[in-house]
Amino acid sequence: MSRFKDALVLLLAGGVGSRLNILVKRRAKPAVPFAGIYRIIDFSLSNVMNSGLSKVGVLTQYKPLSLMSHIGNGEAWDLTGRSRGVKILPPRTGETESDWYKGTADAVRRNLDFLTDNPAREVIILSGDHIYQMDFDAMLEYHRSKKADVTVGMMVVPKSQIHQFGAGIIDNRNRIIGWEEKPKEPKTNLASMGIYVFDYQYLMACLMRDKNDLDFGMHILPNGIANDNVFAYPFYGYWRDVGTIQAYWEANMDVISPESGISPQKWQIRTNVEAEGRPADRAPTRFGTQTMVKGSLISAGSDIRGTVINSVLSPGVVVEEGATVRDSILLTDCVVKKDSVVDLSILDKRVTVGTGSTIGAGDGHDTVNIVAPSHLYSGITLIGKGARIPEGVSIGRNCVVDTKVDEGQFQGSSLADGESILLAEK
Amino acid sequence: MLRPTTLAMILAGGRVDELNALTYYRPKSAVPFGGFGRVIDFALSNLMNSGIEQVAILSQYRSYSLINHIGTGAAWDMIGRYRRISVLPPFLGTEATDWYRGSADAVFKNLDFVEYHRPEEILILSGDHIYKMDYQEMINYHHEKDADLTIAFIKVSREEASRFGVAVINDEDGERGGKIEGYWEKPEEPSSDWVSLTVMCFRPEVLYKALRQNQQEHSFEFGKDIIPMLVEEGYRVYGYKFCGYWGYTRTVEEYWQSNMDLLGEQPAIDMEKWGLRTNLEHRGIRDFQPAHMGQAARISNSLIYNGCVIDGEVTNSIIFPGVIVRKGTVIENSVLFFNNDIGEHCRLNKVVADVNNTYESNVVIGAEPGSTAHKVTVIGWNNRIPLQTRIEEGATVYPNLPQTKWPAIVKYGEVLR
Secondary structure: OOOOOOOEEEEEOOOOOHHHHHHHOOOOHHHOEEOOOEEOHHHHHHHHHHOOOOEEEEEOOOOOHHHHHHHOOOHHHOOOOOOOEEEEEOOOOOOOOOOOOOOHHHHHHOOHHHHHHOOOOEEEEEEOOEEEOOOHHHHHHHHHHOOOOEEEEEEEOOHHHHHHOEEEEEOOOOEEEEEEEOOOOOOOOEEEEEEEEEEHHHHHHHHHHOOOOOOHHHHHHHHHHHHOOEEEEEOOOOEEEOOOHHHHHHHHHHHHOHHHOOOOOOOOOOOOOEEOOEEOOOOOEEEOOOOEEEOEEEOOOOEEOOEEEOOEEOOOOEEOOOOEEEOOEEOOOOEEOOOOEEEOEEEOOOOEEOOOOEEOOOOOOOOOOOOOOOOOOOOOEEEOOOOEEOOOOEEOOOOEEOOOOOHHHOOOOEEOOOOEEOOOOO | OOOOOEEEEEEOOOOOHHHHHHHOOOOHHHOEEOOOEEOHHHHHHHHHHOOOOEEEEEOOOOOHHHHHHHOOOHHHOOOOOOOEEEEEOOOOOOOOOOOOOOHHHHHHHOHHHHHHOOOOEEEEEEOOOEEOOOHHHHHHHHHHOOOOEEEEEEEOOHHHHOOOEEEEEOOOOOOOEEEEEEEEEOOOOOOOOEEEEEEEEEOHHHHHHHHHHHOOOOOOOHHHHHHHHHHHOOOOEEEEEOOOOEEOOOOHHHHHHHHHOOOOOOOOOOHHHHOOOOOOOHHHHHHOOOEEEOOOOEEEOEEEOOOOEEOOEEEOOEEOOOOEEOOOOEEEOOEEOOOOEEOOOOEEEOEEEOOOOEEOOOOEEOOOOOOOOOOOEEEOOOOEEOOOOEEOOOOEEOOOOOHHHOOOEEOOOOEEO
16 A cells, blocks of 8 residues: 555546547547557556555546546455545536636636545646656655645657657756747657646645736746746656547557557556456457468457458457458457458447458558548557458558448548548537 | 246266376366367356356365466356356355265355255256257246156267166157156166266255265265156156267377367367357467467467467367477377477377476487387476477376476386376
8 A cells, every 4th residue: 555545536538539540439538449459648647546545537628438437436456445445527617617627727627626625745647648757756755855836747758749749948956947948949859748746735826826827837836937836857767648649559569569668567557457348358369271370469258360461450350261460459349350451440349340351552652641631640540449441442542441431432442542432420 | 137046966076087287276167278278168058058147166175277267257148137157266254064975065155155045946067078058948847747857868879888877768758858757877787778967957956955965974076966866766767869069088099089079071070060159268268469470380180279389280289378380390199288289290199288398309208219209298287398298199298397207218008207
């Protein structure tokens, strides 16, 4: 048991993560499946569990259903018991203002009653969007030893990426003395990981000071840095914001290569093995006699008869005879029929690829997606949940096939690089 | 919800000597099976799929592994107002008859538990068999015939029949079953090829009476004593004919064969399609990440669960969670339980290996390289097999051997203890 168990955890899990395109059409970013059997939020929740913390509020907002059912009563992360618990905190209708959260600080402020009901010495604020392993117990200890008002988890990132983050300038005691939120021309390469330890009283005071301080990175932190004690807690391990299709694909591929530094099992990451309220049991994966499987992660319940190279397969994926899956991510219960090819693609749950079809055909990796050029530009093709790809079709690079598209909605036998098949929202 | 009418009792106490090193620390029903579960998962999944959720397990020998495996019963959805798995270990009686003296004695000693549930039928079954059966169909037949006892039978060859309980069933209902005209436990000259699966459905009053009567005798077994007695006394005893797969696991060779039956193009039982349930909390198998296949992996006709790391060759084998197969190693026709860690350039042919064994490099177990083993080699748990050890086929290695015990060669059929 942690010596610091009186810290309260707030997990911000409301982000849309819209750059994940159709992967977040029906679920929030923290609920996006990752590395075969996990969801993104499992990493934050497991870090909380492994740090011995036991009181968690999860702030949800966007499409929270699959997230809520995944968290359940928190039992998977040992968050049930007399003094342990996880509470889902959805947005509530305010008296006058519009109901949606306007920023991270606004979200926490609107759950002030949860803070008041759960007095603690510190409040740890986390994002549910990241893939990493971190011991918050050590961070709390650091926070206390520095007598900080706020401690921010920070790591060095390449200068080319710093524009996506809050960036801090520190002195030789790791005290943050300058701050730029998403700087275009950075003066530093030290980025905020969106992990904050706040002194409880200090946080309450910050939140009550000015209602227009809507965001931690934009308002609360710069203010604190100017007037109070804000420290950086340096982090040196594997950490990824898998907020883009490219980053999501790369992080999944990292799990295959042991030298990348990510290992969910060694990190003791847990997931909720219940789905639809029942244990999601799967038998061992069945490998046929003509298989070739290399450099891949294969989850239980799959049935592999063909070739799988450098890919991540979730439970229950079927790869029939003569089919090839390469450099791809296939989520639960996808079926790749005979003699078809899936190359550099992400298939959401329950996609069926008809006999002899190709997903990710040709060399047009540079032809960006026409509808979403900033989402799909490196050659990855994306197939939505439950889509049914007919027999004998060819789908190019950087394509999107929408959720639940069926055979009848295909025209012709090919989809050119960068094209999409999107259904009108009902 | 209506109060359920069926009470199921699973006989899971036996050690079964022939399974040897595998049942040194656990009852047979808790022996791992099929790449992720235990033998008893088949009976429990059958019950769950038959909608029978009021279950008691009679355990005796080294119950810990079994109790641990059952957990809360949630894995089989047997947790709720009328849904429960109760484990009934032996207890000290007022007289000095502490241990269960046989299967019938075990149920007799728990008659208070049985009567408390006021069942309309009592299903008594063995937790040791591999099969897929809808008990509800048999219960329906039991009621249709207004039977006192209905027993499931399967057809085997006449030579094999003498190892089991054998019945002559009349052809009252053809393919479905009929009245039992005679019953013999393990007869030398079987007069029928229908043998008992040890799945019995009793009318409660008849069971209570028979068990009380049996207490006067000196032997307390359903097969040997209760069934012949009821048939002889003219009770309505019926045979229900089962025609599915029945995996029998009394000997190591049979245990191995029943595992192998899960492989191939036409597996005897497709566990994934059927939805076999096990307790994912037991040994923490839920916490294993997906299996990792390295660049040198070659896999053919095998079952492999999460948590394995395969960088060698695996053929015709069943690999439980957490097994590591390193480069240059070849695994053939083998069943490797949880967390076997196999070094480089090893060769395992027709091996059944219990949990937590470590193999240093160049260990060869089973047949000579290039040939196929005929006999199963058994490795007990928690052993560390030294560099270049040769274990010839048919050998048995006991659990927990100290490092000093290891010879360079364990000979054909030798028992190393």
